[in-house]
Amino acid sequence: MREAGAEASDEAALPKGARFRHSGRGAPRSKAVRSVLAAREEMQPDRTRPIADILHLLQPSAMLSALLILAAAPAHSCDLDNITSAKAVHNALANRAVQLVAAALTPTNDNDASQLSRFVDDNAQFSLGAGDVGRPLGAGAVGAKALALAMNADGFRFFGWDYMDGPADGCREQTVTVEFTNASDHLVSQVQFKFDQGRVREAQGWQRSFQSGGL
Template structure:
């Protein structure tokens, strides 16, 4: 069962203000769908956290646990960035990303998975202007981000010669 990402974001079902946590994902889904939905949830949260209306964004507040820890390192120094939505905002602004990528399931059809259990998703954020990539490991519980940490590093990219036949 493929779950449209926009539908999941639009139907967020945990009131952040009350502290009640209710997973808004189906109890059973294919692992492919879980990877896709949670990775996109992390990407959407980063996008929302760096926007102007982040303080009043109910969807953002509902997908980030208030106690979620955020950290980002570079070189030989790791830095805690804070907790909750404010911690994610600090991370999002620090990433300066203009694109992202993540790996999906590519093996045999995966077994059903509980989307509301604990999951870890790696998402790479790319700042192509500065040639910096940041791989962030997002941890989820009940469909919410409960932590994210990562490391920045430089990258080089370029074309290859055409295949000779």
């Protein structure tokens, strides 16, 4: 039920000389009154307006700029959707980690740079700790190159999938661990790579010294 003050406010919103009379409580408004009030409400800001209406009010130039930005963003599709077993996914991702480190260590051609761009997320964080100190190395391709240079590896190894095989999705989030060795300095770096959609999202490693020999 509308209060008298609200009715007075409605009447005040009408153009000068366009007053209306009430025939009693709850009397219906005339068509002219309803038109004026509807126009006034249309001019008022409405914070509950649907998103579709808000987008409709945006300037065409702003909408065009947003569409151009989205169109310019590189599209990265997962190329592992045809790999469906846990063993195959493990081997594919471990070998991909090795290839990325090799490409980052000596990015001498366009193919190496393309591999880094395609298989390393721009926001992927890289780190390599040693002793009691962790060392963040940056993000994206820059972080991958810093990791490769810090390890300065000349060899690698990773454990095989020695369990019962089963179904797996290579495009979902997966984790593999690879060891990179620097034989001349007797250092080994154990790095855990987290993949999602076939791309590295994170790589955290720890470097330690080692000794080896024959028996």
